[in-house]
Amino acid sequence: MFAAPNEEEKKRIPPGQYLTTRFPVLHYGPIPELDLENWKFRVWGEVEKPLILTWDEFAALPRTKLTMDLHCVTKWSKLETTWEGVSLQTLKELGLVVPTEKAGFVIQHAEFGYTANLPLDVMFGENFLLATHYEDEPISLEHGAPLRGVCGAIPGRDDLKDVYLWKGAKWLRGLEFRASDLPGFWERAGYHNEGDVWLEERLQDRAW
Secondary structure, three states: OEOOOOHHHHOOOOOOOEEEOOOOOOOOOOOOOOOOOOOEEEEEEOEOOOEEEEHHHHHOOOOEEEEEEEEOOOOEEEEEEEEEEEOHHHHHHOOOOOEOOOOOEEEEEEHHHOEEEEEHHHHOOOOEEEEEEEOOEEOOHHHOOOOEEEEOEOOOOOOOOOEOHHHOOOOEEEEEEEOOOOOOHHHHOOEOOOOEOOOOOOEOOEOO
């Protein structure tokens, strides 16, 4: 459902976007079955030591709660969404995920071989979460349960890079830290590699 933004909300809606009160379900391919007993989360590559966590171990980690605006490349924006999950900064502070000096990029690996890529500094920004909860409830399966990457915009935080929602992978299973970048699923299909919402970086070298 479309919504008419007020004057303050208009300042938070990037060019080419419209305000919605719904949370559309968009993804490529099928929805995976949920099997928490056999679920594993892995971290590897340019880190001091690899990491493997079961769902119970991941769910026991300290959680961060954030209210963020979401901006989808399909042009809808949803404001004031509340998420809970684990930040990369928390994992670093706990000594679980410590990047090496060579690390510059992180590849999110999800079910069915799906990937999404982001620079290291964006992944460690305050507006990126390995999210387990949405609006105080566990994320639904259609929205990426039990774990998804979420990159949103924190109002008033101009120091944080805002990227389109596709840059956070649903059904997340692991993070690969790399010295060099590697385009993700949608980037290989023609989406912009950076995905800055305020610059309308939707497709590579051409505007929608």
